[in-house]
Amino acid sequence: MKQLRLGLSMFRMGYHVAAWRHPGNQPDGSxxxxxxxxxTQAAEAAKFDLVFMADELAIRGADNPAGSRCRSSHVAELEPITLLSALAPLTERIGLVSTGSTTYSEPFNLARQVLSLDHMSGGRAGWNVVTSWGKEDAxxxxxMDTPDYDTRYDRASEFVDVVRGLWNSFDADAFIRDQKSGIFYDPDKMHELNHQGQFFSVRGPLHMARSPQGEPVIFFAGDSEAGRAVAARAADVVFTAKQDLADAQAxxxxxxxxxxxxxxxxEDLxxxxxxxxxxxxxxxxxxxxxxALQALIDPRxxxxxxxxxxxxxxxxxxDGPVPEPKDPAFRSRAEGMYKLAQREGYTIRQLYTTLAAGRGHRMVIGTGEEIADEMQxxxxxxxxxxxxxxxxxxxxxxNDFTELVLPDLQNRGLFRTEYEGATLRENLGLPVKSLR
Amino acid sequence: MKQLRLGLSMFRMGYHVAAWRHPGNQPDGSxxxxxxxxxTQAAEAAKFDLVFMADELAIRGADNPAGSRCRSSHVAELEPITLLSALAPLTERIGLVSTGSTTYSEPFNLARQVLSLDHMSGGRAGWNVVTSWGKEDAxxxxxMDTPDYDTRYDRASEFVDVVRGLWNSFDADAFIRDQKSGIFYDPDKMHELNHQGQFFSVRGPLHMARSPQGEPVIFFAGDSEAGRAVAARAADVVFTAKQDLADAQAxxxxxxxxxxxxxxxxEDLxxxxxxxxxxxxxxxxxxxxxxALQALIDPRxxxxxxxxxxxxxxxxxxDGPVPEPKDPAFRSRAEGMYKLAQREGYTIRQLYTTLAAGRGHRMVIGTGEEIADEMQxxxxxxxxxxxxxxxxxxxxxxNDFTELVLPDLQNRGLFRTEYEGATLRENLGLPVKSLR
Incomplete structure (x- = not known):
């Protein structure tokens, strides 16, 4: 029977905008x-495939309505690659997936840090490729502002190629390390990259052994045509936000x-x-x-x-109607949201409470069985x-998901009760890719 | 009595060029x-102030004599900031000092990762500022090549200012995190950097709370006039390589x-x-x-x-004399080394074995007492x-140093038998700096 793969999004204290205010939360947790x-240890005990950390490279919302920014918890957060590195020796089997920006990083540095995490965790690292869209990040x-869409995706595509090239600097059997003869590696099994592209010029090789899982696992989220093309070519796993079954199937x-x-x-992706x-x-x-969560959303x-x-x-x-967008700076982006409010007859408060929880992601409110049904x-x-x-x-x-949904999925034979392998790639059932 | 501060250089498997070949070594340790x-745990048990990781951003020596590069262990190494992050939860008191390049990093990324390590370790992080000189790194x-000396030091100086500015994005008491009122931080205690300089334009703020030790500790090694000027202004600790007492005093x-x-x-530095x-x-x-170590140096x-x-x-x-340098590409750089060989009557083999061990650093061969005498x-x-x-x-x-030198230093009252504080800054006896 086909098995479900499960990631846990560690969106710091939770994805809901008011997560940190929940009485069960630790407000300085991030x-x-x-x-x-x-x-992470709870997710590993539950046999999740991986924990995933999203990322932003700025405090967003500098020009948001007064009094809103100081109510956000996303202003004080540990950095993902260092945090996941610290979690590596505290875990044994769960995958550790860090977001890394192709717009504001150097491929040599990013390739090196992700592969270092991969080695320290015995082959459990993943890299979630993002192009970073926020003006505040820029x-x-x-x-002065985010590079245009095409530039960002062209750069991302080349960036991924450079990173994968660097990850293949040494063959798996390159290192001899013979103390007696003094030969550390076989020169024929080391490869200079010599990449010369539109955005990057990187000679290589990277001074690191090949990944225990062949290559770290590449995650990508891209809904546009350009994003889908990069994903299909280079990603192992694609994240997406889809509200209903038909959209998800398409x-x-x-x-x-x-x-x-x-x-x-x-099955390669x-x-x-x-x-x-x-x-x-x-x-x-x-x-x-x-x-109860929705009641914690401050109107600001x-x-x-x-x-x-x-x-x-x-x-x-x-508690009145959502006004028709007049500012031309907002008008084109406002259409979908305004139509939703019109169609459902939402007040302003109803609109933001509806959107605040899932923010584009499929949300299901129900019993464990109902949620398991939908997943199946x-x-x-x-x-x-x-x-x-x-x-x-x-x-x-x-904890709710682990206690009330997972046992049901396991009873249906849809989810593991023990990890199959030692590496993230093995547990996800993905082939070892290789450029060589 | 004035106390000695001690760092341990984790130059991967050791600083000696043949370190990895020593029978007591683990050749895949790096x-x-x-x-x-x-x-690191041994260094902490011995009460070292810190472990320090040097770094290079390439495999060096691409054009070295044939057969030499494949005998170097510096071709497969974990990356310092991820490695020290993994060591953070495995240690309690020892400082964790990572090298980070001001030439090939973005200040926002570097400031963020070092401060993240600092938080995860409870205020034990340090950053060793380097400008990266190798052509292979470039x-x-x-x-195409390393930027010139002045450019690298001007950039380093501005880079350090930007990083320190970002580390001071929030006052120590900025975070209220009041679940009841929903206020996460006091807006008056958050500071945009708005840096506009010769090399960098960084708005900030950094989305991270202030360091538990005020600011991570800044290390710097610079022997030139430009390097000394930056060090005196911005460093907490200065590393240097000095062969004799008079040079070190000067x-x-x-x-x-x-x-x-x-x-x-x-005492601030x-x-x-x-x-x-x-x-x-x-x-x-x-x-x-x-x-025994010297005998392990392969002639190549x-x-x-x-x-x-x-x-x-x-x-x-x-086993013949060192030839007079004729190639004008080497001549100017060769003078000191050639004169040393002339003065001491060294053969080629004697010259490289003499230089291979300390490579510029003071080396002392002796009993624990003799070494403690010199340190005192x-x-x-x-x-x-x-x-x-x-x-x-x-x-x-x-282990030799810990067993044979440290007890002597402790008996003389020159080195601690227990950590004084929880943070690296406290243990080094350095004041909490603050830009505010």
Whole structure:
């Protein structure tokens, strides 16, 4: 039976905008190694394939409505590659997946750090390729604004090639390390990269042995045509945010259909949509958990979550209708959100509370069985090979999922009760890729 | 009584060019977290202030004499910031000092990773500022060659200012994290950097709380006038390589004499020369240890160590005289080394074995008492505030030092028997600096 792959999104204290305010949360958790140690070890005990850390390279929302930014917890966070490195010796089997920007990093540095994490964890590292879109990020790296979309994706595509090239600097059997003869490696098994491209010139080789899993696992999230093309060519795992089954199936097909033309098999690439489960012993209990979280959303934070699309609505009645976007700077981006409010008859408050939880990701409020049903349906109808589980708040929502959903999935034979292998690639059932 | 500060240089498997061939060594140690865990925990048990990791951003020696590069162990190494992050939860008190390049990094990324390590270790991180001189390094970052000296030091100086500015993005008491009111931080205690300089434009703030030790500790090694100026202004600790007492005293004075003019006190900056101790229970035993290591130097590796200064001497008799440099590309750099060989009457083999061990650093071959005598002399005559201990090979030479030198220093009241504080800054006796 086809197995579900499960990632745990460690979006610091949880993905819900009010996560840190939940009474079960540790409000300084995002700066505390012990907090992440507890979550990661719990995820490993539950046999998750991996923990995943998203990332931003700035404090966002500098121009958001007054009083919203100081209510965000995303202003004080440990950095992912260092945090996952610290978690490596504290775990044994779970994958450690760090986001890394192709726009604001050097490929040599990033290739080196990810492969170092990979070696220290015995082959459990992954790299989530992102191009970084925020203007605030750009301003921290000497740019006035984010490079345009095509430039970012062209650069990302070349960046991934350079990184993979560096990861293949040495063959697996290159190192002899014979103390007697004094020969450390076989020169015929070391390879200079000599990359000269549009964005990068990197000679190599990287001064690191080949990965215990061949290459670290490459994750990618890209919904555009350019993003899908890079993903199908270079990614091992694709993350996506899909609200309903048909959309997920269409996305799944659009990626998988490209694989044969690229010389790749269907099982060489996994598609893992985000899933935010809100679980109760009864549906009513689940709904009550959701309502309790929603009540923690400060209106200023709610308005800030609409700001990028609808502009500043601070002067409007929160319980009145969503005004038609007039500012041309917002108008084109506002359309979908405004139409949603019109269609559902949402007030401003209803709109931001609806969007605040999942923020684009599929959210399911229900019992363990209901959530397992949905996961099985998506798995069996080519909408997903697994899920990136996105808890509203940590550790509580992870514990709910582990206690109320996972045993059901295991009883159905859809999820492991023990790790199959030692490396992330083995546990994900992915082939060892090699450029050589 | 003034206390010695002691760092341990984890130059991967040891500083001696043949370290990895020593029978007591683990030849794949430089890729093995467990190997570094053992060394770091031993250094912590011995109450060293810190472990220090040097770094290079390439495999050096591409054009060295044939057969030399494949005999070097510096071709497969874990990356320092990820390695020290992994060591953070495995240690409790010892400082973790990573080298980071100001030429091939972005200040925002480097500031963030070092401060992340600092938080995860409870305030035990340090950053060793280097400008990266190798041409091979440049070729991995899209440059044809290393930027010129002045450019690198100007950039380093500005880079350090940006990093320190980012480390001060939030006041120590900025974070309220009040779940009830929903206020996460006090906006008056967050500071945008808005740096616009010759090399960098960085808005900030950095999304991380202030360091538990105020700021991570800044290390710097610079012997030139430009290097000394930056060190005196911005460093907490200065590393240096000095062969004899008079040179060390002159360097010490040249740095310390600048401090009053910069508004800094004498004890605000520590000078820690490198020291390679080769210790035996008797002088003869120490000498035998040294000779055994020297015998492990392959002639090709020895010739490679002379190559940068004297060119390729492969065609000469190893036991004949050192030829006068004729190639104008080498002539100016060769002068000091050639004169040394002339003065001492060294053969080629004698020259490279003499230089291969300490490579510029003070080496002392002797009993524990003799080495402790020398350390005390340097400490008490303003040549050093402590030492960066550079073992020839690890872990053996560290264990020798710990067993045969440290107890003597402790008996003299010159070195701690227990850590004084929780942070690196506290243990080094350095004040908490603050830009605010």
């Amino acid at each position: 700066m505390d190694l012990a907090y992440f140690r507890g979550i 301003l921290n790296f000497g740019h 996305f799944y097909a659009s990626i998988k259909d490209r694989l044969p033309g690229l010389g790749r098999d269907d 996994l598609i893992m949509p985000g899933l935010m489960p809100i679980v109760g012993r009864t549906k009513a209990e689940a709904q009550a958990k959701y309502d 934070v709610g308005l800030a979550s609409l700001y990028d699309r609808l502009g500043d609505l601070s002067d409007y009645d929160l 349906l998506w798995l069996e109808t080519r909408a997903a090979d697994g899920f990136n589980i996105i808890p509203t708040h940590l550790p509580d929502a992870l | 890729m093995d977290l467990a190997y570094f865990r053992g060394i 070729l991995n970052f899209g440059h 360097f010490y004075a040249s740095i310390k004499d600048r401090l009053p003019g910069l508004g800094r006190d004498d 520590l000078i820690m020369p490198g020291l390679m101790p080769i210790v035996g229970r008797t002088k003869a035993e120490a000498q035998a240890k040294y000779d 590796v020895g010739l490679a160590s002379l190559y940068d200064r004297l060119g390729d001497l492969s065609d000469y008799d190893l 002399l340097w400490l008490e005559t303003r040549a050093a505030d402590g030492f960066n201990i550079i073992p020839t090979h690890l872990p053996d030479a560290l």
